[in-house]
Amino acid sequence: MPKPSQSKRLLLAFAGVAAFLLLWEAVPWFGLVRPILLPPPSAIPETFWREVQSGAWHTAVLSSLGHYLWGLFLGSFLGVALGVLAGMSRSLEDFTSWVVRLLRPIPGLAWVPFAIIWFGVTPSAAIFIIVVGVFWINFFAALGAVQAVDRDLIELADAFGHRGPVAKLFKVILPASVSPIMAGLRTGLGQAWMAVVAAELFGVPGLGQRMMQASSLLATDIVVVYMITMAVLYGIIDSTFVAVRDRLLRWKA
Amino acid sequence: MISIKDLSLAFPGERGPTTVLQDFDLTIGRGEFVAVVGASGVGKSTLLRVIAGLVRPQSGSVVSDQGPTPGRRPYALVFQDSRMLPWRRVVKNVEFGLEGLGLPKAEKRRRALDALALVGLKDKADRWPHQLSGGQRQRVAIARALAVDPDLLMMDEPFGALDAITRQTLQDELVDLWQRTGKTILFVTHDIDEAVYLADRVVLLAGSPAGVRSEDQVTTPRPRRRDDAQARATAAAIRDRLSDYVEQGAGI
Numbered sequence A: 001m002p003k004p005s006q007s008k009r010l011l012l013a014f015a016g017v018a019a020f021l022l023l024w025e026a027v028p029w030f031g032l033v034r035p036i037l038l039p040p041p042s043a044i045p046e047t048f049w050r051e052v053q054s055g056a057w058h059t060a061v062l063s064s065l066g067h068y069l070w071g072l073f074l075g076s077f078l079g080v081a082l083g084v085l086a087g088m089s090r091s092l093e094d095f096t097s098w099v100v101r102l103l104r105p106i107p108g109l110a111w112v113p114f115a116i117i118w119f120g121v122t123p124s125a126a127i128f129i130i131v132v133g134v135f136w137i138n139f140f141a142a143l144g145a146v147q148a149v150d151r152d153l154i155e156l157a158d159a160f161g162h163r164g165p166v167a168k169l170f171k172v173i174l175p176a177s178v179s180p181i182m183a184g185l186r187t188g189l190g191q192a193w194m195a196v197v198a199a200e201l202f203g204v205p206g207l208g209q210r211m212m213q214a215s216s217l218l219a220t221d222i223v224v225v226y227m228i229t230m231a232v233l234y235g236i237i238d239s240t241f242v243a244v245r246d247r248l249l250r251w252k253a
Numbered sequence B: 001m002i003s004i005k006d007l008s009l010a011f012p013g014e015r016g017p018t019t020v021l022q023d024f025d026l027t028i029g030r031g032e033f034v035a036v037v038g039a040s041g042v043g044k045s046t047l048l049r050v051i052a053g054l055v056r057p058q059s060g061s062v063v064s065d066q067g068p069t070p071g072r073r074p075y076a077l078v079f080q081d082s083r084m085l086p087w088r089r090v091v092k093n094v095e096f097g098l099e100g101l102g103l104p105k106a107e108k109r110r111r112a113l114d115a116l117a118l119v120g121l122k123d124k125a126d127r128w129p130h131q132l133s134g135g136q137r138q139r140v141a142i143a144r145a146l147a148v149d150p151d152l153l154m155m156d157e158p159f160g161a162l163d164a165i166t167r168q169t170l171q172d173e174l175v176d177l178w179q180r181t182g183k184t185i186l187f188v189t190h191d192i193d194e195a196v197y198l199a200d201r202v203v204l205l206a207g208s209p210a211g212v213r214s215e216d217q218v219t220t221p222r223p224r225r226r227d228d229a230q231a232r233a234t235a236a237a238i239r240d241r242l243s244d245y246v247e248q249g250a251g252i
């Protein structure tokens, strides 16, 4: 099959978005659904502008971004660090195996009661929920990545004098695991947004809380503004991440 | 000079330990090119691992009379696969063994580039390993080993994975390299013709557990021809001895 040209692919992508918006606009316009249940996209820019002017948008976005970045950073860091350690030490893996097995299936949201009891309705509680949400993804990605490192490369490190665990970690294990660890981190980028909304639903200020307020007033256009805001933020963060990743992995063909 | 004395090594197994090497003795003179031949699975790679200190032997010793020298490593290995670190550029792969020796950055780079020049790949220093051919990668692996200026350069079937033409080219390059650098080389192969073509002395590793079964000096002057009659006779004699061991060991 011949490869479609770059411009044709771009054109198709735009056509797809346009068709999607048109369909969305058409559904309330033809009265298939009441506009209050599904606001048309043409109503969104105006609502967005009102949210920006009232200052609600800035406040919500800044505070959610704060939760997101802190939760993502802590959860990813802890997950990768512990995953790497467990991957390097057979006994640590065995030691933690049952704790992991018991804690892993508990969804992040199930921790909400404890988050509130421990931290109150505070940003820390929201961050905690996000940390739990991304921790396991990164823990298992890092654990699997480290265990899959080619034994021959470890032997190479030994043969050329890099015998200690720290030397091995930095000379071979981490660089060899960058690719799968990055895949875990990237999954976490998406997962963390879900956790942000969930964590703010119980009252910590941010996008999630603003959406909750709006939906209780049936202000669905506001809900849509924040859905789009989140999608755009995610898009920016994810594409930045991909750019950084591709730079780190430029040794791949 | 490297003296290997009474080396014995066993691997733990489910039904008790299996002795792979027993009473292995070998002395290698400085600047000598020694080949070890043996059937596959006899313990050739294990022998190199023990000498390099990657596996601790049950008994015996490996001693180099050169003693520890700053800025160098006593042993260096070249494996059958080139074992490049794909995330490092060629020159950084060659620097791998120089790291941790306390050398200044410029010194590491200089030695890596010198080693690359020895194998004729200085112009490929900034490439990624995947941009090289199999033969070029193996040259880089040789450069990486030479860069640490080892007392003993050990090679484990280094040309076994290459096509016939590339293999012959690299064999000739290796002899040339050896003559220019004066390195001491311990070369492991299952290819008796290769051993006889390259080495001053060919050691037969056979038996179970394995030990040195014979040693042949190859006195053919260099540069050698591949069809040299004396070398062929030596190869034939080693082959006969080896097949005796293989028959004895049949059923293992």
Ligand SMILES: Nc1ncnc2c1ncn2[C@@H]1O[C@H](COP(=O)(O)OP(=O)(O)O)[C@@H](O)[C@H]1O
Pocket: B011, B012, B020, B038, B039, B040, B041, B042, B043, B044, B045, B046, B047
């Ligand atoms: N890590 C190990 N554990 C147990 N047995 C091993 C190990 N490494 C090698 N062996 C065994 O030791 C013997 C010699 O292996 P090896 O040195 O790789 O042979 P060669 O390099 O001559 O083909 C083989 O029977 C192999 O199965």
Ligand SMILES: [Mg+2]
Pocket: B044, B045, B046, B156
């Ligand atoms: Mg082998």
